[in-house]
Amino acid sequence: MIGDWTIILSYLISIIVSFVVALIIKLPLTGEKPIRFSWVNSATFPTPIIAIGLLALCFSINFYWIMNGLALAIIFGVISPFIVKYLFDYIFPEPPVLDELSKESD
Amino acid sequence: MNEILGIILATVVCWLNFILIDTYFGLPEQPGVKGAEIIGKSIEKRGGDLAGGFFQGNILCSPDASAGTLMASIAVMLLGFNGGILATFFIYIGNRLCADPGYAGTIGAISTTIIITILSFIGFTPIMFVVGMVIAITTIQGIYHPYSTKLLGKIAKRLGRYPKL
Numbered sequence A: 001m002i003g004d005w006t007i008i009l010s011y012l013i014s015i016i017v018s019f020v021v022a023l024i025i026k027l028p029l030t031g032e033k034p035i036r037f038s039w040v041n042s043a044t045f046p047t048p049i050i051a052i053g054l055l056a057l058c059f060s061i062n063f064y065w066i067m068n069g070l071a072l073a074i075i076f077g078v079i080s081p082f083i084v085k086y087l088f089d090y091i092f093p094e095p096p097v098l099d100e101l102s103k104e105s106d
Numbered sequence B: 001m002n003e004i005l006g007i008i009l010a011t012v013v014c015w016l017n018f019i020l021i022d023t024y025f026g027l028p029e030q031p032g033v034k035g036a037e038i039i040g041k042s043i044e045k046r047g048g049d050l051a052g053g054f055f056q057g058n059i060l061c062s063p064d065a066s067a068g069t070l071m072a073s074i075a076v077m078l079l080g081f082n083g084g085i086l087a088t089f090f091i092y093i094g095n096r097l098c099a100d101p102g103y104a105g106t107i108g109a110i111s112t113t114i115i116i117t118i119l120s121f122i123g124f125t126p127i128m129f130v131v132g133m134v135i136a137i138t139t140i141q142g143i144y145h146p147y148s149t150k151l152l153g154k155i156a157k158r159l160g161r162y163p164k165l
Helices: A004-024 A047-060 A067-091 A098-105 B003-024 B034-045 B050-061 B065-079 B081-097 B103-122 B126-141 B145-158
Strands: none
Touching (some): B003 B065, B034 B050, B050 B126, B065 B081, B065 B126, B126 B145
């Protein structure tokens, strides 16, 4: 059984690693202002959310692999910035603008 | 802890959590999609407030902090702390599918997971938050729109998130 603190530590490590790797591969630190309406994918959002989300998926099915889950934390921390940078637009395409849609239907 | 007292306190915590986060992230400020605009204008026509109407339209049209709070409570009840984080991830995916940047929903879900985890040390259970959130969302969406939107509009004005039209 993995302790609560080890799990929390894994999430923190995943957040920190994803943040640092995101900055290394030159994702912006934050979105453009005002940040609450920004669509830019940055090192602060959503990179750590994807890292801890994938980690939570493994932990929820009791898959911890080696080092009590810390290895998984580092792996997801490293791959999530690459997902955000290179695969994101493929997974979540840009929402179509309403004007373009109405023109198409005309 | 007494169950009824726990549900009442959880309702207050959930209500504050989702209203403050949704308002801070600009839900009353502008309609994210066309449907939210139509709902906002319709509520205004029936004597409500436009900012509150946009707020209601936005929480109907994409999973914001209200859905985040409810989903995180249910996931913590089922899977513990990991479930809360997993709910956050799913809420983020849901947000992107609804053409929403996803700040309010994910931060609402994370904050709920953390609040439930901390409050579980003093006797609160996740199920109290599930019931509390259902009551909290009913007070906003289910009783009388003109009054609830006026209250949401006042909160939006106080936080500087009133629509600039």
